[in-house]
Amino acid sequence: MIEAFLDPATGSLPQVEEAVRAAAAAEIMPRWRQLAAHEVIEKSGPHDLVTVADRLAEQHLTASLTALLPGSVVVGEESVHADPALYGALERDAPVWIVDPVDGTRQFVRGEAGFCTLVALALRGELLASWTFAPARDRMATAVRGRGARLDGAELLAGSPEPGAPLRVAMSHPDYTTPDQKAALLGLDAEGVAARSCGAAGLEYLAVASGELDAVAFSWEFAWDHAAGLLLVQEAGGAQTTLTGEPYRIAGGNALPFTAARDRATAARIRDLLDAAR
Template identity: 70%
Template sequence: MIDEFLAGDLGAVEQAIRTAVADEVMPRYRQLAAHEIVEKKGPHDLVTTADRQAEEHLTGALTKLLPGSVVVGEEAVHADPAVLTALGGDAPVWIVDPVDGTRQFVHGDPGFATLVTLAHGEELLASWTYAPVFDQMAIARRGGGALLNGEPIHCGSPEPGAVLHVAVSHYDFTTDEEKRALSGLQVPGVEVRPCGSAGLEYLNVARGLLDAVAFTWENAWDHAAGLLLVGEAGGAHATLAGEPFRITGGNALPFTAARDEATVAHILGLLAAAG
């Protein structure tokens, strides 16, 4: 069933995402009332009515498109962590982040996206990264390359000797230990800045606009779409143990995704030295 679905036209998935965002997210962009914003674990970890409604909308639409599939969404997992077990199950899984970059969304910043990934048996099969304010839809299919608004995109490689530009876990979300690990990137030849929406940072790497990302957390909904997108655009990734990132968790952190293997190796070396 999953092979037949992937062999077909996946345009219905794109349309489902666009519709959910048009119905549930964009009407609330810069229009949120105070009661529609809730703190989850602290003032920097927010959820809005848009997140919840968009995830519910996508859950219904995506499981209808692929009968027998299940959804692992950020908000569903927050309500019931047992939902995560589906990532290692037998059914095809839609991994959904309804509003990646909720803090940006709350503040009226355009830098947010909706991320959807189709996985099966822990393998990433297809992904969609949709930045509605920028009218950008990036799609990746395993073995089929990466597209942005229908045009192929490629990571390329950094220019030899050029300063590497790296986006890292935002300092507001990192522990002292994680800050210490990321401090390994504070060296000549590397310019570091805190990340915004993880999904959009991965898109920047896939387009060759950013050299690498280095993250200290492993929520599948934040990373699955971007990791497939970067990989299909010719990039690479690895955890601190030099292994592929596992969507089921238990990864050696931090991990990095970058424009090429050489950059991945360089970033991992710097991170390891700091540890």
């Protein structure tokens, strides 16, 4: 399946990259710092926003991606909000494009550059490829299962944290978690760990894959927020684990919080800190 999109010379998937860039150019960037008040809507509360850019970009991507791969379906943040039953496609036999049209909507609404478009391709629960595009910064990160990760065409290697240095960790804000998850995340208030609240999840995963951040710890599991970034970290040489030591499953049912890190040792340490604090 992936071979149909793959450029053997560069290891890139230009058709999908072009589709992601086109959606951002048509529907997202013309509205950046140009949103009217009526174009921003609260879904479940003030911290859960959607804009006209989110909706139109997802529609654009749905049309272009399914045309590239006939028989495929899209599981997108906005389509699932309208029809939660669509999430079940992650466990069926058709190829699935997992789409977050604007990851970091709050940053987008504030006119900041820290947002991105996330796309991943999966089949029967297995991630095959991913795209993380930061249009305000014109940066494209890609990953192909078994073929590595790239940022703007250059190979990404997560490496390992600097020995003796505090672990830099981005985590879910404890205020937006269940009591059990909040207790677990407070385990990161530990010696040798420098934890902070996360920004757009996709950009935090990119920071791990590029070695600018040592780990992330998240308390929610929606596939559109995590699928692209988890494959990016994995293909850059990193590791991930849920609270029980099992891998994250894109269809859900994960033991939360979970972590992704630059290497296995760091992922295990973060998991142990989370588990011990529950």
